[in-house]
Amino acid sequence: MANYILKRLLSVIPVLFIVSVVVFFIIHLTPGDPASVMLGDQATEEQLDEVREQLGLNQPIYIQYFSWIANVLQGNLGFSYFMNEPVLSSIFEHLEPTISLAILAEIFAILLAIPFGIIAAKRKGSAVDQTFMGFSLLGISVPSFLLGLILILVFGVYFALLPVAGYMPLSAGLVEHLRYLILPAIALGTMQAALIARMTRASMIEIYELNFVKAIRAKGTKEIVLTVKHVFRNALIPIITVVGQTLGTLIAGAAVVETVFNIPGIGQLILNSVERRDYSVIQGSILFITCSYIFINLVIDLLYGLIDPRVRLK
Structure with missing residues (x-):
């Protein structure tokens, strides 16, 4: 190891x-x-x-x-003459909103996608399967900024249920923190949910067709046990892979959603720095995001051995 x-x-x-x-x-x-x-x-x-x-x-x-x-x-990632502080300090000041948004969006994507993917795989070719996959195709097709504007219009303007812009740190309270992140998390996580759902469905269908699943079913094993313990566990590696990739994508690609909802995260920091030609901040932020993405993929690779004992990391 x-x-x-x-x-x-x-x-x-x-x-x-x-x-x-x-x-x-x-x-x-x-x-x-x-x-x-x-x-x-x-x-x-x-x-x-x-x-x-x-x-x-x-x-x-x-x-x-x-x-x-x-x-x-x-x-030393450099010094920002526009913000009059080291680049690393600027990144850490804007890191919490981006991390909170990415984690909440990933949780939303996983909780929505995996059950839908499992149900679609179980009912392959049925109306339920086609409906779920139709919604997943729609989720992939709709840009996050457009979905964000629709959510603002519906839940922020028409029903006035949630804030349409801004950010409250976790120190202001968990409930208030989540109220400001729910809409941007849904806008950011919907496309990732669609990708995870499609991968979950495809991976589980592939496992369902293997001979050992037919043998286990022939022994009279309950369908829920068969699905969760045997099929889903063996289908986890490609699912975990796409989950890790989507998390890295959420951290790197939150700039548009942060701009739409006026969230002071790293994405907005980069956009503002591009307008100001703040070279040090742009270079340092992109290098930091790259390192984060690589670290996430390394963690995912290490999880393979825990999920599937057949995988040996040498």
């Missing part, structure tokens, strides 16, 4: 290197820079050059890259 973890961690290095190179050069090659945003349109070229020199933007781009990487390896 230790060797496997070490191999996975070593395999992360080239991934992070490629991500850092792509992100750094795309950002720096995009027209505009922090100096022009900070000083405005009325600034002279001399003033712009002075600020660029202070920020180190007048150096060759490869020098800027290696300087940034050297700082990252020391745990």
Whole structure:
């Protein structure tokens, strides 16, 4: 197990290197820079050059890259001159809303998708199966921002049941915290629920058709025991895989929903930083999200051995 973890961690290095190179050069090659945003349109070229020199933007781009990487390896993701604080502090300040939203959306997706997927698999080809899969196709097709606007209109404007924007931290109380996150979590988690439901159905149908399931059923085992203990457990690996991937996607892709519901998460931090050309924050945030995604996938891989003893991680 230790060797496997070490191999996975070593395999992360080239991934992070490629991500850092792509992100750094795309950002720096995009027209505009922090100096022009900070000083405005009325600034002279001399003033712009002075600020660029202070920020180190007048150096060759490869020098800027290696300087940034050297700082990252020391745990320093840079400094935001717009927010006047280290990038790592900015990320942690915006991390709680994103994590809370992603976890709640994932819980909603799992609780909705897995029962629907199991029922659809049990009734393969029936009207119930076709109905559930039709709704899952609709869930995949509707963009999260559009669903969010519909939820705001229905539950926030027409019925006035839930807040339509803003965020309350967990310190303000669990109930109030959840009231502000329910609508964005549904908007963000619906597409993931559709993916998990379809994967659950496909995986369980595949297990149902295996000979050992027919043998267990022939012994007179109750259908609920057969489904939960034997079929669902053996179908878990692809389900766990897609759950892990969707969680990583929720953390990385919450920017649009955070913007629609005005949630001060990492997604909104990145969008605001792009508008300001705040290079350090953009680079640091994307690198942080990449590391989070890799860590989630590593945890999912380690769970395989616990779920299915036939899987051996070496």
